[in-house]
Amino acid sequence: MDKNKLLKAIADDTRMNILTLLLRHNYCVRALANELKLSEATISQHLKVLREAGLLVGEKRGYYMHYTVERSVLQDLASEIESLVTIETEICLPETQKDCPANEKQECHKKGECDEETKKICHG
Numbered sequence: 001m002d003k004n005k006l007l008k009a010i011a012d013d014t015r016m017n018i019l020t021l022l023l024r025h026n027y028c029v030r031a032l033a034n035e036l037k038l039s040e041a042t043i044s045q046h047l048k049v050l051r052e053a054g055l056l057v058g059e060k061r062g063y064y065m066h067y068t069v070e071r072s073v074l075q076d077l078a079s080e081i082e083s084l085v086t087i088e089t090e091i092c093l094p095e096t097q098k099d100c101p102a103n104e105k106q107e108c109h110k111k112g113e114c115d116e117e118t119k120k121i122c123h124g
Contacts (some may be wrong), residue, residue, distance in 0.1 A: 001054065006077050009053035014038070015046050019055065019069060028064040 010016055017036060021027060029047065032039045047067060050056045054073050058065040 001073065001076055003077065004075070005053040005079065006055065009055060012046070012049075014042075015050055018043070018046055018050065022067055022069045023071075026059075026066040028061075028066050030064070032067075042047050043098050056094065 010019065014036065018032060021032065021035060026033070027041050029043050032038075032047075033043045040122070047056060054071055054114065056067045057070055058067050060066075
């Protein structure tokens with residue numbers, strides 16, 4: 001799963017609208033265009049991005065291609081995003097870590113003035 005492609009694909013409002021519609025029903029390009037009041041060419045371009053991200057599968061029915069959402073791809077992405085919440089904030093101890101921003105803060109307050117880099121680290 002290419003997370004960057006997936007996130008870029010769903011970052012667009014139109015593509016999110018397409019996904020939402022396709023999660024409820026299978027649609028062809030023409031039906032999506034009618035539903036969203038966009039041209040078929042525009043819908044096709046958005047579908048291409050969603051397909052390349054692995055979010056859609058097309059099934060030929062007669063003359064038309066009907067699209068379905070790969071729900072497992074969405075579930076995997078959701079799981080990865082959810083796992084970010086479990087990352088705990090670590091306490092930075094200047095005595096044990098050389099790259100600790102607290103080292104910069106102590107130096108800042110020893111000197112009385114901060115350089116630009118230390119200001120970013122200490123004061124945001």
